[in-house]
Amino acid sequence: MMRGLFKRRGPQAVEQYGAPGQGSGTAISAVTIVLILGGWWVVTQLGLIRPLFLPAPEMVISKFAKIACTEHYFEQMLVAVGGMAKVEAKCHGFSDHALHEHILWSLYRVFGAFALATVTAIPIGIAMGMNRHARGVFDPPIEFYRPIPPLAYLPLTIIWFGIGESGKLFLIFLACFAPIAINARAGVRSVSIEQIHAAYSMGASHRQVLRQVVLKAALPEILTGMRVAIAFGWTTLVAAEMVAAKAGIGVMVLNAARFLATDIVFLGIIVIGAVAFIFDLMMRRFERALVPWKGKV
Amino acid sequence: MTAIVSLNRVSVEFPAVDGAGVVKALEDVSLDFRDNEFVVALGASGCGKTTLLNVIAGFLQPTSGEILHKDAPIRGPGPDRGVVFQKHALLPWLNVLENTEFGLKLQGVAKEDRLSRARDYLALVGLSDFERYPIYQLSGGMQQRVGLARALTCDPDMLLMDEPLGALDAFTRENMQELVLDAWRKTRKVVFFITHSVEEALFMATRLIVMSPRPGRITHTYDIDFCDRFFETGNARAVKSSPEFIALREEVLSIIYGEETGDGLP
Numbered sequence: 001m002m003r004g005l006f007k008r009r010g011p012q013a014v015e016q017y018g019a020p021g022q023g024s025g026t027a028i029s030a031v032t033i034v035l036i037l038g039g040w041w042v043v044t045q046l047g048l049i050r051p052l053f054l055p056a057p058e059m060v061i062s063k064f065a066k067i068a069c070t071e072h073y074f075e076q077m078l079v080a081v082g083g084m085a086k087v088e089a090k091c092h093g094f095s096d097h098a099l100h101e102h103i104l105w106s107l108y109r110v111f112g113a114f115a116l117a118t119v120t121a122i123p124i125g126i127a128m129g130m131n132r133h134a135r136g137v138f139d140p141p142i143e144f145y146r147p148i149p150p151l152a153y154l155p156l157t158i159i160w161f162g163i164g165e166s167g168k169l170f171l172i173f174l175a176c177f178a179p180i181a182i183n184a185r186a187g188v189r190s191v192s193i194e195q196i197h198a199a200y201s202m203g204a205s206h207r208q209v210l211r212q213v214v215l216k217a218a219l220p221e222i223l224t225g226m227r228v229a230i231a232f233g234w235t236t237l238v239a240a241e242m243v244a245a246k247a248g249i250g251v252m253v254l255n256a257a258r259f260l261a262t263d264i265v266f267l268g269i270i271v272i273g274a275v276a277f278i279f280d281l282m283m284r285r286f287e288r289a290l291v292p293w294k295g296k297v
Numbered sequence: 298m299t300a301i302v303s304l305n306r307v308s309v310e311f312p313a314v315d316g317a318g319v320v321k322a323l324e325d326v327s328l329d330f331r332d333n334e335f336v337v338a339l340g341a342s343g344c345g346k347t348t349l350l351n352v353i354a355g356f357l358q359p360t361s362g363e364i365l366h367k368d369a370p371i372r373g374p375g376p377d378r379g380v381v382f383q384k385h386a387l388l389p390w391l392n393v394l395e396n397t398e399f400g401l402k403l404q405g406v407a408k409e410d411r412l413s414r415a416r417d418y419l420a421l422v423g424l425s426d427f428e429r430y431p432i433y434q435l436s437g438g439m440q441q442r443v444g445l446a447r448a449l450t451c452d453p454d455m456l457l458m459d460e461p462l463g464a465l466d467a468f469t470r471e472n473m474q475e476l477v478l479d480a481w482r483k484t485r486k487v488v489f490f491i492t493h494s495v496e497e498a499l500f501m502a503t504r505l506i507v508m509s510p511r512p513g514r515i516t517h518t519y520d521i522d523f524c525d526r527f528f529e530t531g532n533a534r535a536v537k538s539s540p541e542f543i544a545l546r547e548e549v550l551s552i553i554y555g556e557e558t559g560d561g562l563p
C-alpha cells in the first residue's frame with residue numbers, strides 16, 4: 001500500500017506537464033492523520049511523556065464520555081422507551097454543564113455575533129465599494145481596528161458592556177465584521193464595467209444594476225469573507241469567554257487549565273476544531289451550490 | 298432617408314496621462330446613421346473608434362458637439378441602443394435563456410412574453426438547444442452569439458458592436474460574420490460595428506468609415522455592397538476573393554499603413 005502511495009509517477013495523459021501541485025493529496029492526508037494519532041498513542045503508551053503534559057487518547061475519550069454524560073443520556077433514553085425504571089448515572093459534566101451545553105453556549109455566541117456581523121458588514125462593504133463617501137467614512141475605523149488583537153480591547157468591552165453576554169457578542173462581532181466588510185467591498189470591484197454598461201444599455205436603473213448585477217457579482221467574495229469571518233469568530237471565542245462566562249467551550253478549556261486537567265483542555269481544543277471544520281465544509285458546499293460559476297469566468 | 302442617430306461636430310477630449318494638455322480622442326466627427334445601414338468603423342488602435350461607440354451608447358458625454366437619437370439629444374445609455382461587447386459581458390449566474398431575457402426583465406416585461414421573445418432570438422443565432430446551459434460552458438463564439446441575442450431581444454433601434462469578433466479564432470470569426478449579417482438582414486437594425494480587420498470591414502459594411510488617430514477623426518468614407526453580393530450568392534469566399542474586393546482591400550490597407558508610416562516623418 002505504501003509503495004502505491006509514494007511510488008514515483010511518470011507523466012500521465014490527464015496531467016499537465018509542470019503544473020504545480022497537481023494530483024490528489026487526500027490519501028497522503030489520511031496517512032498523516034493516522035501517523036499523528038498513532039504517534040500520540042505510542043508516546044503515551046510507552047510513558048515517554050507524563051499525562052499532565054500529554055494525556056493518552058483513551059483518557060481524552062473517557063473524559064468525553066464523562067463530560068458528555070453519554071451514560072446518563074443513554075439511561076434516560078432507556079427510561080423513555082421503558083427499558084429501565086429510573087436513571088442511575090448522574091450527569092456532572094464539567095463546571096456544572098454537560099459538554100453539549102458548553103458547545104451550545106459557544107455556538108450561540110459565535111453564530112449570534114457572526115449573524116450580526118453578516119447583516120451589518122455586507123451592506124456597509126457594498127456601500128464602501130459603490131460610493132466614495134461611504135468608503136471615506138468606514139475605511140479608517142475598519143483598517144485601524146482590524147489588526148488589533150481582540151485581547152487588547154477585551155478590557156474595553158467589559159467597561160462598555162459589563163460582564164454579560166453583550167460584551168462577548170461584541171468582541172466576536174468585531175472579529176467577524178472586518179473580513180466580511182473588506183471582502184464585500186472587494187467583491188464590488190469584481191464586477192466588470194462591461195457588465196454594468198450592458199445592464200444600463202438594456203434599460204436598467206441604478207437600483208437594478210446594484211441588486212441584479214453588482215450584488216450577484218460580489219457574492220463569491222462575500223462568501224469567502226464569511227468563511228474567513230467565522231474562523232476569526234472561533235479564534236476570538238476563548239478570549240470572549242475569559243470574562244465571567246458560566247458555560248462555553250472556551251470556559252471549559254480555561255477552567256480545565258486552571259486545574260491542570262490537560263485531558264479536558266485537549267477535548268475542548270478538539271471540539272472547537274471539529275465544529276469549525278464541519279462548518280467550513282458546509283460553507284464550501286453552500287458556496288458550490290450558490291456560486292457555481294466561481295473561478296470559471 | 299431619416300437619420301436614426303446623428304452626430305454633429307462631436308469632439309471628445311481627455312486629460313493627457315502626464316497631466317499636461319489634452320488628448321483629442323475625437324475631433325469634429327459628423328455622421329448620420331440611416332435606416333438599414335451597416336456602418337463599419339476601421340482604423341488603427343487609438344483612432345477613437347471605441348470612443349465614438351461609447352459616445353453613441355451614452356457611456357461618454359462629448360466635450361462639444363451634439364448627438365441626437367431621432368432628433369432628441371442622447372444623455373445616457375438606453376434600451377434603444379443595444380451594445381455587444383468585445384468580451385461578452387454576460388452574467389455568469391444566469392443561464393443562456395436568462396441572460397437573453399435579462400433586458401426585458403429589467404424593463405418589467407411579463408414572463409411569457411419575454412421568454413418567447415428571448416427564444417426567438419436564440420433561434421436566430423442558432424442556440425435553441427443551449428437554453429439551459431451556464432454561459433461558462435459555452436465556447437467564445439457561442440458566448441458572443443448569446444451577447445448578440447441578448448442585445449437584439451431588447452429590440453433596439455440601433456446595435457453597437459465593439460469588436461465583437463476580435464477574440465475569436467479565424468474559422469469561428471468567418472462563420473460569425475455570416476451569422477451577424479444574417480441577423481442584421483432579418484432584423485433590419487442600424488448597426489455600428491467596430492473592427493481591426495480590413496477584410497471583415499469590407500465584407501460586412503454598407504458604409505465603411507476609415508478613422509485615423511491623433512486626433513481621432515474620419516478620413517475616408519466608402520459606400521459598398523459586398524454584403525449584398527453575399528446575400529445573393531451565399532458564397533462568402535467568392536465575394537472575398539473577387540477582384541473588386543481585393544482592389545478595395547489594398548486601397549484601404551494603403552490608407553491605414555500610409556498613415557502609420559507617414560506619422561513619424563518630420
